[in-house]
Amino acid sequence: MTDFYPSRVSSLPSIMERKDPVVYGSKADGPLNNKELDFYKQNGYIFFEKLFADDEVEMLRKELHQTMNNHKSVDKPYVVREQGSDEIRSIFEVHKNTEFFQKLSSHERLVNITQQLLGDDVYINQSRINFKPGFKGKEFYWHSDFETWHVEDGMPRMRAVSCSIILTDNYEYNGPLMLIPGSQNYYVQCPSGTPDSHFEQSLKKQEFGTPDQKSLKWLVDQSEGRIDRATGPAGSVLFFESNIMHGSSGNISPYPRSNVFFVFNSIQNKLKQPFSDLNPRPEFLANRENIKPIQPKPFDLTKKLVQF
Amino acid sequence: MTDFYPSRVSSLPSIMERKDPVVYGSKADGPLNNKELDFYKQNGYIFFEKLFADDEVEMLRKELHQTMNNHKSVDKPYVVREQGSDEIRSIFEVHKNTEFFQKLSSHERLVNITQQLLGDDVYINQSRINFKPGFKGKEFYWHSDFETWHVEDGMPRMRAVSCSIILTDNYEYNGPLMLIPGSQNYYVQCPSGTPDSHFEQSLKKQEFGTPDQKSLKWLVDQSEGRIDRATGPAGSVLFFESNIMHGSSGNISPYPRSNVFFVFNSIQNKLKQPFSDLNPRPEFLANRENIKPIQPKPFDLTKKLVQF
Numbered sequence: 001m002t003d004f005y006p007s008r009v010s011s012l013p014s015i016m017e018r019k020d021p022v023v024y025g026s027k028a029d030g031p032l033n034n035k036e037l038d039f040y041k042q043n044g045y046i047f048f049e050k051l052f053a054d055d056e057v058e059m060l061r062k063e064l065h066q067t068m069n070n071h072k073s074v075d076k077p078y079v080v081r082e083q084g085s086d087e088i089r090s091i092f093e094v095h096k097n098t099e100f101f102q103k104l105s106s107h108e109r110l111v112n113i114t115q116q117l118l119g120d121d122v123y124i125n126q127s128r129i130n131f132k133p134g135f136k137g138k139e140f141y142w143h144s145d146f147e148t149w150h151v152e153d154g155m156p157r158m159r160a161v162s163c164s165i166i167l168t169d170n171y172e173y174n175g176p177l178m179l180i181p182g183s184q185n186y187y188v189q190c191p192s193g194t195p196d197s198h199f200e201q202s203l204k205k206q207e208f209g210t211p212d213q214k215s216l217k218w219l220v221d222q223s224e225g226r227i228d229r230a231t232g233p234a235g236s237v238l239f240f241e242s243n244i245m246h247g248s249s250g251n252i253s254p255y256p257r258s259n260v261f262f263v264f265n266s267i268q269n270k271l272k273q274p275f276s277d278l279n280p281r282p283e284f285l286a287n288r289e290n291i292k293p294i295q296p297k298p299f300d301l302t303k304k305l306v307q308f
Numbered sequence: 309m310t311d312f313y314p315s316r317v318s319s320l321p322s323i324m325e326r327k328d329p330v331v332y333g334s335k336a337d338g339p340l341n342n343k344e345l346d347f348y349k350q351n352g353y354i355f356f357e358k359l360f361a362d363d364e365v366e367m368l369r370k371e372l373h374q375t376m377n378n379h380k381s382v383d384k385p386y387v388v389r390e391q392g393s394d395e396i397r398s399i400f401e402v403h404k405n406t407e408f409f410q411k412l413s414s415h416e417r418l419v420n421i422t423q424q425l426l427g428d429d430v431y432i433n434q435s436r437i438n439f440k441p442g443f444k445g446k447e448f449y450w451h452s453d454f455e456t457w458h459v460e461d462g463m464p465r466m467r468a469v470s471c472s473i474i475l476t477d478n479y480e481y482n483g484p485l486m487l488i489p490g491s492q493n494y495y496v497q498c499p500s501g502t503p504d505s506h507f508e509q510s511l512k513k514q515e516f517g518t519p520d521q522k523s524l525k526w527l528v529d530q531s532e533g534r535i536d537r538a539t540g541p542a543g544s545v546l547f548f549e550s551n552i553m554h555g556s557s558g559n560i561s562p563y564p565r566s567n568v569f570f571v572f573n574s575i576q577n578k579l580k581q582p583f584s585d586l587n588p589r590p591e592f593l594a595n596r597e598n599i600k601p602i603q604p605k606p607f608d609l610t611k612k613l614v615q616f
Contacts, residue, residue, distance in 0.1 A: 135521050139447070139558050172480040173535045175557065213443050217562040227481045227561055249483065249557040250447050253535055254525040 003275045004157065005150050008192040013212040015219075018185045020158040022241055023117055024266075030116025040117060043228070044184030044244035051109060052165065052235040056301040061167050061234075063100045064129050064258055067091060078284035088131070092284040095127040095262065103299045104165075105262055111296035113239060114161045114264035121293035125149075125160060125265040126285060131258045137175045137251025142216055144183075145263075146242040147190060148209060153286035154274045158184075159266040160242040167258040170231045175251030177230040177238065183219045183245035188212075211245065219245055267293045311583045312465065313458050316500040321520040323527075326493045328466040330549055331425055332574075338424025348425060351536070352492030352552035359417060360473065360543040364609040369475050369542075371408045372437050372566055375399060386592035396439070400592040403435040403570065411607045412473075413570055419604035421547060422469045422572035429601035433457075433468060433573040434593060439566045445483045445559025450524055452491075453571075454551040455498060456517060461594035462582045466492075467574040468550040475566040478539045483559030485538040485546065488524075490531045491553035496523045519553065527553055575601045 004019050023041045027034050032046075040046045052060065068088045071079050078092035094101035104110075105124050114122050145162060149155040170176040188211040220227065230238045240246065242263075251257065271288050274280055283289060312327050331349045335342050340354075348354045360368065376396045379387050386400035402409035412418075413432050422430050453470060457463040478484040496519040528535065538546045548554065550571075559565065579596050582588055591597060 135524070139560060141560055171535075173486055173537060173557070178481055178561075213562070216443070220562050227479070229481060247560050249481070249560060252447060252449055252555050252557060253486075254521070254528050 001156065001272055005146070005187050006275065007147050007151050007187075007189045008209060008276060010189065011191055013191045013215050014189045015215050016187050016189065018158060018187060018243065022184055024119025024159065025116040029119060030112045032113060032116055040239070040241070043179075043181035045179050045181070045228070045230075045238060045240035047230055047232060047238045048236060049232045050235045051237040052301070054235065057167060057235040059301045060104075060165065060260065061258065063098075064131065064167060064260065067094060067098055067101070067129060068131060077282060090128050090130045092126065092128045094129050094260075095124045101127065101129070101260065103297070104260065104301070106294050106297050107299045108296035110163055110237070110262070111264070111294050114163065115296070117161050117239065118159055118264065118266045120159070120266040120268055122264040123267055123287070123291050123294055124262055125155075125271070125287050126263040128261050129258070130261060131256065132251065133256045134174070134254040135252060137257065139175075139250040140248045142211055142245050142247040143209075144188065144211070144243045144245055147188070149242065149286065151209065151276045152274050152278050152281055154272040154280060155242075155265070155269060156272055157269050158241070158243045159269040161264045162240050162242065163262045163264060164230070164238045164240075165260040166230075166232070166236050166238070167234055167260065168256060169233050170236070170257070171253070171255065172229060172231055174253040174255040174257060175248045177246055177248050179228045179230065179240060180219050180223055180245040181226050181228050182223045184241040184243045186219060186222070187243060188215045188219070188245070216245070267291070309464065309580055313454070313495050314583065315455050315459050315495075315497045316517060316584060318497065319499055321499045321523050322497045323523050324495050324497065326466060326495060326551065330492055332427025332467065333424040337427060338420045340421060340424055348547070348549070351487075351489035353487050353489070353536070353538075353546060353548035355538055355540060355546045356544060357540045358543045359545040360609070362543065365475060365543040367609045368412075368473065368568065369566065371406075372439065372475060372568065375402060375406055375409070375437060376439060385590060395441075398436050398438045400434065400436045402437050402568075403432045409435065409437070409568065411605070412568065412609070414602050414605050415607045416604035418471055418545070418570070419572070419602050422471065423604070425469050425547065426467055426572065426574045428467070428574040428576055430572040431575055431595070431599050431602055432570055433463070433579070433595050434571040436569050437566070438569060439564065440559065441564045442482070442562040443560060445565065447558040448556045450519055450553050450555040451517075452496065452519070452551045452553055455496070457550065457594065459517065459584045460582050460586050460589055462580040462588060463550075463573070463577060464580055465577050466549070466551045467577040469572050470548050470550065471570045471572060472538070472546045472548075473568040474538075474540070474544050474546070475542055475568065476564060477541050478544070478565070479561070479563065480537060480539055482561040482563040482565060483556050485554055485556050487536045487538065487548060488527050488531055488553040489534050489536050491527045492549040492551045494527060494530070495551060496520075496527070496553070524553065575599070
């Protein structure tokens with residue numbers, strides 16, 4: 001299969017233009033108006049304040065903590081704990097393993113938007129819930145999710161949207177997601193192994209699959225220096241394009257952060273073999289099995305679910 | 309000598325009230341008006357946008373880089389380099405070692421304010437210039453400078469002001485200084501050694517001289533959740549109280565940060581023996597020799613200095 005987005009194949013980084021649309025659908029295809037679609041197209045993300053109301057957020061938080069509690073003794077790779085502690089930080093595959101999050105992943109409020117952005121039926125490529133306590137939230141360096149999904153998971157094209165439902169207020173000072181607007185239009189080919197470069201550069205840590213500083217600076221220059229932050233109250237939802245360059249600073253504030261995270265992928269963009277020599281990552285990180293398009297459905301989060 | 313602010317003496321952290329004024333002078337003693345003095349008293353800091361004009365900032369930047377260049381081959385403890393590289397990050401003692409920064413440290417625009425805040429003649433307890441490149445700025449965890457200066461350097465009372473002249477724009481996203489307003493009114497006694505506590509807590513890293521999470525949360529609660537950031541254009545100056553709790557997130561943005569940093573101490577508050585069993589830190593971190601009050605003087609930064 002043609003590799004439209006090669007990366008980690010050269011020791012020198014380079015930047016190429018995106019070969020896919022950012023917005024696939026139009027106004028007629030869903031709830032977003034032209035202004036909103038244009039914003040997403042230009043910036044590579046869109047942030048809706050309080051897409052979920054306070055009583056819904058309360059229920060979401062409750063279910064998140066309930067799910068964490070239920071997994072206390074579950075020793076599976078999809079339950080990720082803090083190093084040197086039993087505390088759970090993330091649980092993947094919640095759209096398969098829990099009824100509540102399965103329903104949430106089909107929520108028409110989310111799915112209608114992603115279907116419109118991707119101009120297609122969608123499925124969940126990855127899901128997780130995250131709880132990060134305050135004081136010691138770790139930094140995440142700049143990256144394009146698509147670069148990883150393409151090279152390591154075999155996602156062919158840029159036709160996926162990440163959706164983060166924030167369950168705690170995001171402030172400027174508790175490590176909100178930072179995005180370089182417009183960067184979705186460029187694909188930064190990450191260097192492979194050790195770069196052929198001079199002494200000074202080789203002293204700096206150059207990680208596998210990490211964009212180089214020159215390319216990052218170039219991306220920020222394209223956005224005229226803008227680095228946007230996804231700050232806002234609990235219940236807000238960020239939709240962001242698979243290839244947008246993003247990262248976050250650490251969080252030394254006392255404020256914990258929790259969110260629910262879904263990756264919606266176009267049904268025409270299912271995973272192939274990784275575009276590299278790497279073995280495909282496990283199912284809980286990159287869904288391949290029983291892929292079916294989601295039927296968007298209403299879901300009243302505040303109603304107690306029937307237990308069965 | 310009586311230790312008014314014991315710390316690191318118990319395995320349990322605790323909080324005590326400040327025993328010294330925050331503002332020692334009054335309106336008559338200097339350039340700050342009552343509103344500004346009240347702000348400092350309440351919040352423990354005050355930030356003046358563009359206290360130095362653009363042409364002055366240009367000269368400051370030039371002198372900073374010149375000084376860094378001049379110290380390229382200087383192998384002294386006061387020249388601090390990046391780990392695993394020759395790059396200089398900080399140079400201490402610039403108020404002694406360079407004419408420009410000596411004059412800057414006596415600049416009436418700075419000294420008149422610190423004299424007013426401290427209600428006394430002042431001297432420089434520490435000085436440094438900092439250059440931190442983008443992409444890899446490190447996080448600094450919450451701390452009170454006074455706690456260190458007291459325990460490790462023997463500063464008796466809370467009667468010192470730090471002054472940071474920022475030479476690059478400080479944004480929300482390039483790791484600006486974060487301050488907990490009001491925290492200057494409380495002294496967090498840091499735990500010594502390993503705390504007497506249960507299993508879970510002992511797993512968490514507890515560093516010597518680091519405030520505990522419960523105390524930090526309590527401080528932020530006192531400020532009703534406020535965590536302020538010193539953001540603003542190059543040329544702005546932050547004055548902050550010796551005991552205010554502050555820290556900063558890492559900086560993964562491409563924007564470097566540089567600043568000039570002076571600690572002004574009241575002439576009545578000269579260093580004694582450390583309030584601990586520790587040996588005093590070296591002179592370049594904590595000045596003890598030839599302490600004389602500064603005579604505030606005008607200084608035209610934009611005029612070329614006479615070389616002698």
